[in-house]
Every structure is written in C-alpha cells, then in structure tokens.
Amino acid sequence: MKINTKNKLLQRRRAQQLGSLLSVAAISISTAAAENAAPPASDDQAGLPSVTVTATRREASLRSVPIAVSVLNGDLLEQANRNSIDSIAAELPSVNFRQQGGNKDSTIFVRGIGTISTSPGVEPTVSTVVDGVVFARPGQATLDLLDIDRIEILRGPQGTLFGKNASSGVLNVVSRKPGKDTAGFIDASYFEGNERRLRAGISGTLVPETVRASLTALDTKYDGNVDNVANGNKVNGFERQGLRAKVLVTPNSDLDITLVADYLRSNSSPTFVAYKSTSAPFSQAIAPVIASTENRQIRTDIPSDISDFNKGVSAQIDWRNQGYTLTSITAARQWDNEQHTTTSAIGNSADISRISAAFPATRDIGTLHYRQFSQELRLASPKDSVVDYVLGAYYLHGKDEETYQRIVTTSATSINSGFAPYSVTSDSYSLFGEGNYLISDGLKAIAGARWTRDELSYNHARTSTQATAFAGVQPATSNAGSTSESAWSGRTGLQYDLSKDISTYATVSRGYKGPAYNVFFNMLNRDTLALKPETSDSYEIGIKAIGFDKKLSVNLAAFQTNYKNYQANFYDTVAGAVVTRLINAGEVSTRGVEIDVEARPVTRLNLSTSLAYIDARIDQFNCPAAAAASCTLNGQTLPFSPKWKSFSRVSYGIPLANGLHLELSADYSWQSKVQFDLFQSVNTIQGSVGLINASIALSSSDNGWRIALIGKNLSDKSYATNLVNSSGYVTRAVPRDDQRYFGITARKDF
Numbered sequence: 075m076k077i078n079t080k081n082k083l084l085q086r087r088r089a090q091q092l093g094s095l096l097s098v099a100a101i102s103i104s105t106a107a108a109e110n111a112a113p114p115a116s117d118d119q120a121g122l123p124s125v126t127v128t129a130t131r132r133e134a135s136l137r138s139v140p141i142a143v144s145v146l147n148g149d150l151l152e153q154a155n156r157n158s159i160d161s162i163a164a165e166l167p168s169v170n171f172r173q174q175g176g177n178k179d180s181t182i183f184v185r186g187i188g189t190i191s192t193s194p195g196v197e198p199t200v201s202t203v204v205d206g207v208v209f210a211r212p213g214q215a216t217l218d219l220l221d222i223d224r225i226e227i228l229r230g231p232q233g234t235l236f237g238k239n240a241s242s243g244v245l246n247v248v249s250r251k252p253g254k255d256t257a258g259f260i261d262a263s264y265f266e267g268n269e270r271r272l273r274a275g276i277s278g279t280l281v282p283e284t285v286r287a288s289l290t291a292l293d294t295k296y297d298g299n300v301d302n303v304a305n306g307n308k309v310n311g312f313e314r315q316g317l318r319a320k321v322l323v324t325p326n327s328d329l330d331i332t333l334v335a336d337y338l339r340s341n342s343s344p345t346f347v348a349y350k351s352t353s354a355p356f357s358q359a360i361a362p363v364i365a366s367t368e369n370r371q372i373r374t375d376i377p378s379d380i381s382d383f384n385k386g387v388s389a390q391i392d393w394r395n396q397g398y399t400l401t402s403i404t405a406a407r408q409w410d411n412e413q414h415t416t417t418s419a420i421g422n423s424a425d426i427s428r429i430s431a432a433f434p435a436t437r438d439i440g441t442l443h444y445r446q447f448s449q450e451l452r453l454a455s456p457k458d459s460v461v462d463y464v465l466g467a468y469y470l471h472g473k474d475e476e477t478y479q480r481i482v483t484t485s486a487t488s489i490n491s492g493f494a495p496y497s498v499t500s501d502s503y504s505l506f507g508e509g510n511y512l513i514s515d516g517l518k519a520i521a522g523a524r525w526t527r528d529e530l531s532y533n534h535a536r537t538s539t540q541a542t543a544f545a546g547v548q549p550a551t552s553n554a555g556s557t558s559e560s561a562w563s564g565r566t567g568l569q570y571d572l573s574k575d576i577s578t579y580a581t582v583s584r585g586y587k588g589p590a591y592n593v594f595f596n597m598l599n600r601d602t603l604a605l606k607p608e609t610s611d612s613y614e615i616g617i618k619a620i621g622f623d624k625k626l627s628v629n630l631a632a633f634q635t636n637y638k639n640y641q642a643n644f645y646d647t648v649a650g651a652v653v654t655r656l657i658n659a660g661e662v663s664t665r666g667v668e669i670d671v672e673a674r675p676v677t678r679l680n681l682s683t684s685l686a687y688i689d690a691r692i693d694q695f696n697c698p699a700a701a702a703a704s705c706t707l708n709g710q711t712l713p714f715s716p717k718w719k720s721f722s723r724v725s726y727g728i729p730l731a732n733g734l735h736l737e738l739s740a741d742y743s744w745q746s747k748v749q750f751d752l753f754q755s756v757n758t759i760q761g762s763v764g765l766i767n768a769s770i771a772l773s774s775s776d777n778g779w780r781i782a783l784i785g786k787n788l789s790d791k792s793y794a795t796n797l798v799n800s801s802g803y804v805t806r807a808v809p810r811d812d813q814r815y816f817g818i819t820a821r822k823d824f
Contacts, residue, residue, distance in 0.1 A: 121624040122674050127226050128246065130508070131235045131464050132399070132454050137618045140520060140569040140579030142229040142631035142668060144168070144684065148222035148250070154741070154767065155263065155784060155817070157218045157271070157294075159202070159245065161810070164743045164765070167686035167719040168229050168243075168668055173795040173807040177213040177340075177382055178411050178442060184229055184243030185635065186664045186690025186715030187610075190643045191656050194444070194474035194498040195532055195591030196605070199641075201232070201239035204247040205334055207388050207405040208238045210446050210472050210500075214384055214409050215245070218338065220318040221275060221290040223250040229668065230633055231585025231612045233563030234522040237504050238470055241585035241610050241637075249334070252277040252286035252322050258824050265784070265817030267308075269296040285323050292316040292338075300345045300808055303362060304373045310808055312342040330392040337385040343377050346798065346805035350757055353802035359433045368792040370808055374416050376437065383410040397456030404449050411442040432802075434545050435483040440595075446472045463509030472500045478595040482545045492547035494536035494595050501529040502588065508565065516571040520581065523564035528588035530604070531556035534597050548596045557604035559589045576619040585610035590641055592656035600698075605658050606639040629670040636663045636693075642752065644698060660696040662712060665689050678729075683722040690715040713752050716762075719745040733776035740768040750797045757804045758797040765791060765811065778823035783816070790814040 125136040129143050136145060144166055156162050159182065163171040170183040172190060181188050182200040189199045194211070201208060202215035209215045219225075226246040228236070236244045256278030263271040277288030298311030316338035323331040348365035351357040357364075363371045386407035393400045415438045429435050452466035474497060481491045508522025535552040542549060567581030590605040612635040620627040642659040666688035673681040690712040697705030711717075725739040744764040751758035766789050771782035796807035 122620065122627055122672055127224075128248065129226055129228050131452060131466075132457075136629075137575075137577055137620060137627070140567060140577075140581060140616070141232075142168075142614065142616055142629075142633070144227040144229070144670060146225040146227070148224055151222065151225070152261070152273075153739075153769070153771070153782065153819070155265070155271075155786070155819070159215050159219070162225065165684075165721050165741075166227055167684045167721055167745075168688065169227060170714045170716070170719075170748075171795070172714050173344075173809070177342075177380070178413065178440075179213075181212045182215075182245065183714050184227070185633070185666065186688050186712050187242040187635075187637065187662070188714065189587075189641055190713075191590075191592075191594075191641070193591065193593045193656055194442075194476060194496075195500075195530065195593040196641060196656060197239045197587050197590065199239070199242040199587060199608075200245065201236055201243075202245045202247070203236065205249055205332075205388065206390055206403045206450070207386070207407070208236075208448060208470065209407070210239065210470060211409060211444055211474070213382075213411065214407065214444075218292055218294065218314050218316060218340075219247065220273075220292055220316055220336065220338075221249050221288065221320070223248045229631070230614055230635060231563070231565075231583040231610050233583070233585045234506060234508050234524050234565045235464065235466075237468055237506060237524055237526060237563075238502055239587065241587040241608060242635075249318070249320065250277075250288065252288035252320055254279055254286060259821060261819065261821040263817060263819040265296075265786075266815040267297060267299055267311075269817070270294065271819075280321075284325065285321065287319070287321045289320075290318045296810075298343060298345075299370060299810065299812060300347060301371045302374060302377060303371055304375055307377075309343040309372065309377045310345040312340060314338065314340040328394045330390075332390040332392075334388045334390075335386070338382075339384075340380075340382040342380050342382075344380060344807075345372055345378055346796075346807055347372055348803060349794065349797060349806035350804040351802070352757070352804070355432060356802045359430075365803065367806075369806070370812065376414075376416055378413070378415040380411070380413040380415070383408070399454040401452040401454070402450070405447070407446050409442070409444040411440075411444075413438070413440045415440075429483055429485060431484045431545075436546060437481040437483075438478070439481075440478040441476060443475045444472065446470065460512045461509060463507060465507040466505075468502075468504040468506070470500075470502045472498075474498045480547050480595065482547060484545070490539045490544055490547065492536055492538040492595070494534065494597070496532065496534040496593050496597070498530070498532045498591065498593055500531075503527045510569075518569040520565065520567045520569060520579075522566070523562060524586075525560070525562055526586060526588070527558065527560045528607075529556070529558045530589055530591060532591045532593045534593055536595070536597070546596070548598055551598065553597065553599065553602050555591065555602055555604065557589050557591075559607050561586050561588075561607055561609070563609075575621055576617065578615075578617045580615045581613075583610075583612040583614070585612065585635075587641065590656065594656075601655065605641055605656065608637060608639050608641045608658075610635050610637045612636075625675055626673045627671070631668045632666070633668075634663070634665040637661065644752070655698065657698050658696060660692070661694040662690070662692050664691075664712075664715075678727045680725045681723075683720065685718075685720040687718055688715060689717060707753070710754050711749055713750050714748065716745040716748040719743075733774055735773045735775060737771045737773070738769075739771070740766065742766050750794075751799055753799075755799040755804075758799050760794045760797065763791055763793040765789070780819075780821045782819045784819060785814070785816050787811040787814045 129139045160171045198212040228244040232240040232244045258276035261273040271294040275290035295313045296311040298308040300310040318336040321333040351365040388405035391402045448470045450468045455462045477495045479493045504526045506524035511519040533554045538550045563584045563586040565583040569579040571577045587608040592601040614633040616631040618629045639658045640662045644655045644657045668686045670684045692707045695707040721743045723741040728736040746762045769784045773780035794806045795809045
C-alpha cells in the first residue's frame with residue numbers, strides 16, 4: 075500500500091504543477107491577446123463549412139443524404155489525441171466500444187447493437203471501411219489510424235450499398251488525398267504516464283499533372299496506467315509504429331488511379347484489474363492488491379503481451395465517361411496477432427503458495443493468421459437527373475488460421491493444458507443497386523436492394539491432458555463443417571426537401587448478417603451447427619436543416635430497429651470457469667432519438683453538441699439447452715448500451731499580432747449508467763460518467779507551427795469501459811483516461 079500511496083501523491087503533485095502551468099499559460103497568452111489582438115472579423119463572415127460525405131458511395135453534402143450520419147474531422151481528432159477507433163467512441167453518442175483483453179476480442183456497438191465474440195466464424199455487426207476497403211475482422215480496425223481526413227459513422231442497417239458486416243452501421247474512414255504542392259509536417263506529443271507520439275508526413279507532385287503521392291509515419295509508446303506490484307513496472311500500455319503511402323495517378327481528366335499501402339505493428343499489455351471481491355478467499359489471494367472501483371494495481375510475474383501486424387494494399391480506379399463513373403476497388407489485407415495473456419484471478423504463475431483449485435493460474439497463448447482479398451465494381455449514373463443510381467458487384471474471400479493453448483496450474487505438481495488449432499474460410503458474393511427517382515420538385519423516391527451469398531466452412535481440433543473438463547478446458551474433440559446462405563437486403567423510402575436548407579426523409583431498411591460458426595478454443599459438438607443469419611428491419615425518419623445564414627445546423631433522427639436470430643455470446647461454465655457460447659439469442663430491438671447541433675454564431679466561436687437516447691432491449695431470449703445460467707432476460711437492456719449519451723465541444727479563436735492565433739477549446743462527454751453483462755449482474759453496472767477535457771493552443775499561420783497544452787479528464791473521474799463478473803470477484807478494464815492527466819503537443823508544417 076505504500077507504493078500505491080506514494081504514486082498517488084506524485085500523480086497529484088504533477089497534476090497540480092501542470093494545472094498551474096496551464097493556468098499561467100492561459101492568463102499570459104490571453105493578456106497578450108488583449109493587448110495585441112488584430113481587428114475582429116465581421117460576424118457576417120461566420121458560417122459553417124459544407125461537409126462532404128460518401129455515405130451513398132458517391133460524394134454528396136451531409137445535408138442531402140437521407141441517412142443518419144455523424145462526421146468527425148481528422149484534424150480535430152489528432153488535436154484531441156484521439157488516434158484510434160476505440161478513443162473516438164466518446165465523441166459519438168450512438169457508438170460504444172467494448173474493450174477486452176486485446177484487439178482480437180474488442181468490438182464496436184452502434185445504437186446498442188454489436189457482436190461480442192472471438193470466433194473467426196462470425197461477422198461483426200458494425201462494418202469498418204477504410205478508403206473503400208472492408209475490414210472483415212473487427213480487430214483489424216482497433217489500432218491507430220494514419221492520415222485521416224474524416225470518419226463517417228452511418229447509423230442503422232446499411233446493407234444495400236455497403237453490404238458486408240453492416241447490419242447495424244458503418245464506420246467509413248476516408249484518408250487524405252496527396253496535395254499538388256510539396257508539403258510536409260512533423261507532429262510530436264508528450265503526455266503524463268510517459269506517453270510519446272511522433273508523426274511525420276510529406277506529400278506533393280512526383281510527375282507534373284500526372285502523379286501525386288503522400289507518405290505518413292507514426293511512432294508512439296505509452297507505459298500504461300496500471301502498476302504491477304510484483305516488479306514495480308507499468309502495464310496496460312502499448313507501443314506502435316506504422317506507415318501509410320498513397321499515390322494518385324491521373325493520366326487524363328477522366329481517369330484517376332489511387333494506390334494505397336499501409337503497415338502497422340503494435341505491442342500492448344492490456345490488463346483487467348480487481349474491481350470488486352465477493353469472497354474472502356479471493357481478497358486474501360490477491361493481497362497486497364485491494365479490489366476497489368479505483369484500483370489500478372495487479373500482481374503478476376508474467377504480464378499479458380499482445381502483438382499485432384496489420385498491413386494491406388489497394389488499388390482504386392475511377393473512370394468517368396459522359397457523366398457516368400465506373401469504380402473498381404481491388405484490395406488484399408493481412409492481419410497477424412499473437413497473444414500471451416494471464417487470466418488467473420491472482421495473476422501470478424510463480425507464487426505456487428497462492429495458487430489453488432479455486433484460483434488457478436491460467437496462461438493463454440494464441441496465434442492468429444488472417445488473409446483477405448476483395449474486389450468491388452460500381453457504376454454511378456450522372457447526378458441531378460430525374461433518375462440516378464449506383465449499381466455494383468462485390469466479392470470477399472477470407473482465410474483465418476488460429477491456434478490456442480491454455481495452461482492451467484493449480485499446484486506445484488498439478489499442471490494441465492489444452493491445445494486447439496482451427497481455421498475458417500469464408501466467401502461472400504453480392505450484387506447491389508440503389509436509385510433515386512425525382513417525383514416532383516423536392517420530392518424523391520429511394521429504392522435499393524442487395525443479393526448476398528455467403529459460403530462458410532471450418533475445421534477444429536483440440537487435445538487435452540485430461541479426459542474430463544477442468545478450469546476452462548474441455549476434453550479432446552475434432553470437428554469440421556460448412557454452410558451457405560443466400561438472402562436479400564435493401565432500403566426504400568422518400569426524401570422531401572422543404573426548402574434548399576431543410577431536408578426530410580423516411581426510410582425502411584432490411585439489414586443482413588450472414589451465417590456463423592462458434593469456432594473457438596472450447597468448441598464442443600453442440601457448437602457444430604451453423605447459426606442462422608441475423609436480420610434487422612429498421613424504420614427511420616429524419617430532418618436535416620441549416621439556417622441563420624449557415625450559422626446553425628441541426629440533424630435529427632428517430633428510429634426503431636428489430637433484430638431476429640440475433641447472434642450473441644451466452645455465458646456458460648466449464649469446470650467452474652466462465653466461458654462463452656455464441657448462439658442465436660432470439661429477438662432484440664433498439665429504438666431512440668439522435669440529434670446533432672453545430673453552430674458558429676460568430677467567426678471565432680464554434681459550438682457543437684450531440685445527444686442520443688437509445689433503448690436497446692431483449693424482446694425474446696432463446697435459452698439454449700442445458701444452460702448453466704438463468705435465461706430470464708426478456709425485457710432487459712442489452713449490454714454496452716447506455717440509454718443516454720452526449721458529447722459537446724466549444725472552441726474560441728483569438729487572432730493575435732504577427733499572424734499568431736490563440737485557440738481555447740473544451741469538450742464534455744457524458745453517459746448514463748450502463749450494464750456490461752448480458753445476464754444483468756448487479757456487480758457489472760457502471761454508473762453515469764461525465765468527463766471534461768480542455769486545451770490551449772497557440773499557432774502561426776505564417777510560419778506553420780502549432781503548440782498546445784492539453785488536459786484530459788480534468789474532474790479526475792475513474793470509470794470502467796468493461797466489467798467482467800466471475801465466481802467470487804469482478805474485474806475492470808482500465809481506460810487511458812481513468813484519471814486526470816496533462817500533455818503538450820507541437821506541430822510544424824513546411
């Protein structure tokens with residue numbers, strides 16, 4: 075406990091010192107601003123910029139698309155130190171992120187719906203698309219993002235135009251295009267906790283009028299915010315390096331060829347800590363660590379270690395002829411993941427005196443080797459016609475090969491293990507199209523459909539040192555299987571423009587997620603039957619408006635979505651250890667209202683706020699045979715889905731003398747209580763949480779530099795991004811901003 079008290083005192087002292095630094099900097103710079111400020115710009119010049127999205131697979135203004143879409147600006151994300159998919163969830167009231175042991179086990183939720191499974195035989199409910207390329211496995215998209223122009227979040231089923239893995243929504247990531255003029259940047263950051271980030275990039279013309287290119291590099295490291303009392307080291311951190319290259323070739327005015335290559339490697343030590351003890355033996359076993367809501371300590375001789383290698387290449391060809399655009403996107407991606415995790419309650423595999431049958435030391439070693447190839451063809455008709463449309467065909471092939479070993483130690487002389495190699499092969503074929511028919515001035519009909527065929531097969535085998543189940547390991551087995559399904563999805567509706575600044579829409583959508591196999595380490599004969607495809611029927615109305623000389627925009631959407639054959643993880647036990655089984659859980663639904671407001675009342679002031687009310691519930695739960703847990707779940711809320719969530723940001727710019735510019739910025743994210751357990755344990759409820767972040771930035775438009783002081787979680791709120799209930803205890807996932815911290819960033823453009 076002395077170590078913990080000393081660390082807390084040091085952290086508080088550093089926080090006070092950095093807080094004072096922020097205050098002094100703010101007063102000093104503000105005084106300079108008052109003395110040297112340039113004449114203020116006229117409020118008549120204020121106005122919100124137009125936002126372009128590709129939610130309908132062609133560029134259009136955000137206001138004109140009849141889809142609920144949120145857009146995050148890449149520059150603002152970088153300035154706020156939000157560099158990965160999991161960190162942006164705070165800015166999206168309709169999005170939540172499930173943090174688990176590693177990237178392989180994490181997933182995204184939209185409107186309360188997401189798939190919790192480590193099985194390679196199941197698709198994620200939310201699709202991640204980067205520069206037109208679908209990332210078929212959710213773990214591929216949870217690492218740092220490079221050179222981002224914007225992120226579009228399409229809410230609700232998007233099965234018509236995006237298809238694969240889009241039964242609940244799409245995260246559409248768009249990177250920056252190379253510029254014509256030679257330019258570059260270097261960006262360095264340092265935050266408390268020894269978090270260091272370094273990014274650099276260069277772009278420009280290689281061949282005049284024909285070839286442009288850009289190259290961006292990343293190197294970052296964070297020690298972590300959890301103390302390992304066994305050796306005094308930090309865990310729950312990461313180290314990442316990456317490169318992204320983009321080449322744009324324009325042989326003539328009608329042809330664009332975009333080539334992209336990216337590579338990212340990561341090493342991390344994700345850690346769950348003791349959150350609550352419900353048994354005296356467990357409390358004694360983890361000593362000197364004390365389970366608590368703010369605990370950030372573990373005791374382990376072998377901490378978790380996870381490595382990722384994610385890379386890919388793609389080629390997009392856009393050919394324009396007489397108003398038509400033919401697009402081809404060819405891509406190949408590779409993802410390799412290796413994890414070494416300690417899953418014992420004690421977290422110590424060497425202290426045999428503390429290990430027992432009740433609290434064994436469990437070491438998991440897993441490898442993943444995934445390859446995917448995809449090809450998409452699209453034809454877009456001329457815009458602004460009585461009838462316009464997008465037609466296309468899509469193919470995706472995926473091959474996943476994994477191994478998993480679990481070593482269970484209950485005493486110095488009792489060590490048992492299980493080992494399983496398994497693989498999944500998938501092929502998906504689609505034909506799709508969506509069109510708009512101009513009925514009259516301002517009134518448009520929308521209709522689209524997609525035909526999909528999924529083919530899925532697997533092989534699985536397991537060996538074990540015991541003939542009966544023990545501590546999370548099932549006996550030896552061997553299985554194989556294959557299945558295929560064909561189905562239709564689509565969308566229809568009406569869009570009516572009340573004026574050039576106000577647009578309304580009403581749509582009905584059908585989402586589809588293909589069949590699945592529950593292929594995982596503890597797979598049994600009961601898991602050999604293929605899960606049925608998951609379908610969703612969604613009803614949505616919305617209004618998008620901009621007014622007051624483009625100083626205010628409001629987007630409002632109301633929705634109801636019903637899911638059948640919902641694919642969800644059901645908790646079960648193996649020899650007293652909690653495991654999960656993927657099942658067709660039955661029927662669930664989500665309904666709610668979302669509102670996004672953005673305002674620029676004067677040139678210097680930017681305001682934005684987003685609010686979502688989402689009621690995601692279990693309507694009819696299908697209890698599997700021989701279930702070890704209670705299935706009285708009808709009417710209960712779905713996990714990882716707070717009813718209320720909001721995000722607000724305010725920034726104010728002050729022009730100074732000599733081309734300098736001061737910007738003060740703050741944001742506030744809040745969510746109501748959230749249940750993390752499908753089975754509604756009282757121990758896995760996170761109460762409402764509100765987080766405040768702020769920054770002070772000074773920049774020079776003439777010399778191209780920017781320096782910012784950033785404060786995160788200024789109210790110093792500790793919270794959980796996941797709580798896992800086990801026999802006798804509860805563990806917590808500790809987020810990066812679990813306590814207040816400060817940092818500084820500096821950027822130079824040249």
